[in-house]
Amino acid sequence: MTNGTGAEVVVDLDAIAANTAVLRERVDRPLMAVVKADGYGHGLVPAARAALAGGADSLGVAVLAEGLALRAAGVTAPVLTWLNGPGADFAAALTADLEVSVNAVWGLSEVVAAARATGRPARLHLFVDTGLSREGATMSEWPELVAAAARAQADGDVTVVGLWSHMAYADAPTHPTIGAQVRVFEEAVGIARAAGLTDARRHLANSAATVALPETWFDLVRPGIAVYGLDPLGGNAADHGLRPAMTVRAQVALTKRVPGGAGVSYGHTYTTAGETTLALVPVGYADGVPRAGGNCAPVLAAGAQRRIAGRVCMDQFVLDVGNAAVAPGDEVVLWGPGDGGEPTAQQWADAVGTIHYELVTRIGGRFARRYVGSAGAV
Numbered sequence: 324m325t326n327g328t329g330a331e332v333v334v335d336l337d338a339i340a341a342n343t344a345v346l347r348e349r350v351d352r353p354l355m356a357v358v359k360a361d362g363y364g365h366g367l368v369p370a371a372r373a374a375l376a377g378g379a380d381s382l383g384v385a386v387l388a389e390g391l392a393l394r395a396a397g398v399t400a401p402v403l404t405w406l407n408g409p410g411a412d413f414a415a416a417l418t419a420d421l422e423v424s425v426n427a428v429w430g431l432s433e434v435v436a437a438a439r440a441t442g443r444p445a446r447l448h449l450f451v452d453t454g455l456s457r458e459g460a461t462m463s464e465w466p467e468l469v470a471a472a473a474r475a476q477a478d479g480d481v482t483v484v485g486l487w488s489h490m491a492y493a494d495a496p497t498h499p500t501i502g503a504q505v506r507v508f509e510e511a512v513g514i515a516r517a518a519g520l521t522d523a524r525r526h527l528a529n530s531a532a533t534v535a536l537p538e539t540w541f542d543l544v545r546p547g548i549a550v551y552g553l554d555p556l557g558g559n560a561a562d563h564g565l566r567p568a569m570t571v572r573a574q575v576a577l578t579k580r581v582p583g584g585a586g587v588s589y590g591h592t593y594t595t596a597g598e599t600t601l602a603l604v605p606v607g608y609a610d611g612v613p614r615a616g617g618n619c620a621p622v623l624a625a626g627a628q629r630r631i632a633g634r635v636c637m638d639q640f641v642l643d644v645g646n647a648a649v650a651p652g653d654e655v656v657l658w659g660p661g662d663g664g665e666p667t668a669q670q671w672a673d674a675v676g677t678i679h680y681e682l683v684t685r686i687g688g689r690f691a692r693r694y695v696g697s698a699g700a701v
Contacts, residue, residue, distance in 0.1 A: 328605040329574025329652070330690045334365045336373040337696030338568040338660075342552050343377030345564040346533055350544050354378070355403065355526070357547035358393075359385040364683040365551055365568060366692060368396040372699025374550055375400055383545055387411055390421040397701070403448060403485070405458070413437035417445055422484065424448040426459050428471050431481075438480040447472065448485030449515065449523070453507040454500055455491045465511055466518075473518045483520045486512050490539065493531035494556055505538060530555035534563050552660070553668060553679050560669075567668065569683055570659035571690065575624070575651050576639075577603040587641050588633030593618055595643060601632070602642045602649050609637045610688030612657070615675040616640070623656040623665040625649040658682070 347354045356379035357363075362370030371382050371393055381401035384390050390404040404416060405424035414437040416423050423445055425431045431447075438445045449472055452459030460468045475481045488508050492498035505527070512525055525541035530549035532539040535556060552567040554560040560567060583597040595601075602624060608614045617634040625647035632643040642655070656665035668679035 326689050326691050328689055330606045331572055332686055332690045332692045333570040333572065334692060334694050335568045335696050336369055336694055336698040338552050338566045339370055339373035339550060340377030340698035342550050342565045343374045343379050346546050346549055347378040350533060350540050352540060353380040353543040355381045355383045355543055355545045356550050357383040357545055359383065359389060360684045363548060363551050364686055367392060369694055369699065371398055376699040387416050391415060391419055394419040405450065414441050417441050417443040422446040422448060424450050426450050428468055431468065431471050431475060435475050435480045444479060445481045446484045447481040448487055449483060451488050451511040453488040453504040455489050459488060462507065462511065466514055469515045469518045469520065473520055483523045485526060486515050486523045487526045490527065490529060490532055493529055493536060496535040501536060548680055557669065567660045571657040571686055573604050573606050573655050575602045575649060575653045575655060576605040577651060578649055588636060590634060593633035600644050600646065600649060602644050603639055604642060604655050605639050606689065607636045607638045607640060610690055611686035612640065613675045619674045620671055621666040621674060628666060
């Protein structure tokens with residue numbers, strides 16, 4: 324431990340590889356492992372290498388910089404990058420052999436300009452908005468985008484390799500929007516096929532759809548959170564054969580005996596019921612521990628799960644451990660796979676009213692990251 328707090332995020336690379344293999348076997352078609360947002364907080368390059376070791380066929384990232392970082396690290400697998408605003412450095416992307424996605428004709432124009440400047444035709448995906456109302460061309464805009472892309476392909480500036488969209492409610496597998504989005508997507512694909520974009524692969528399924536909605540699998544799937552062993556449906560990951568890859572741990576920095584009636588942490592939102600031992604844990608909201616975890620979030624300490632006592636502070640929080648034996652240097656586990664008695668990220672999410680995606684992508688600050696397992700190791 325070099326950060327003086329004993330705080331570390333431990334990432335199991337073998338779990339990432341095993342999760343990828345489980346998903347790949349389930350769908351029996353190409354799998355794009357999504358490693359955006361620093362590998363969902365697990366580390367961009369190690370997570371990517373582990374997913375590829377587990378059988379991922381390609382990788383997905385949000386922004387160009389993430390794709391370029393993978394290439395700089397020597398990752399040679401196909402990589403798609405999709406969240407590209409005006410002025411994105413498509414020339415660098417094409418030079419690095421990244422696949423790119425566009426939502427609109429103006430984006431396509433920028434890609435074509437980069438292809439002509441570099442002499443490297445773009446491998447292009449076209450994104451259609453089928454009902455999420457986020458990224459993507461609307462169905463009224465789609466025919467124009469498709470026609471422009473077909474012209475660019477005929478000119479040799481692009482090869483359209485993907486037609487895709489994203490789902491709003493895949494984590495609620497019976498929601499009526501699912502069938503509606505599939506129908507819109509199929510209509511959009513028909514328009515593209517009629518325009519001559521006959522070789523582009525169709526992809527729609529995120530993690531939740533990958534585990535629960537075979538009718539959305541099409542030509543490839545794009546799981547993200549499930550690769551890291553977390554259940555996109557908010558349940559038990561083991562039900563899908565997945566294992567959480569992240570364990571978040573710290574060490575007790577100080578213990579003290581206090582009398583009953585002692586107010587704990589800012590605002591005294593917690594008061595001791597009787598004489599007790601308090602343990603100070605030196606991580607807080609500056610490190611991604613949600614402030615909302617005060618008086619509700621569980622941790623494993625002194626052999627049992629215990630709720631944080633009082634408010635989470637910027638750099639620290641307090642536990643009331645009663646008369647349990649605890650000493651400075653003892654381990655405290657915030658969340659992990661759950662099989663050692665520790666809480667899971669799902670338990671934390673339920674406690675603080677969020678989703679585990681937010682927890683694993685925000686944890687950081689003074690936590691050191693340490694890798695275990697050998698999958699994808701260089």
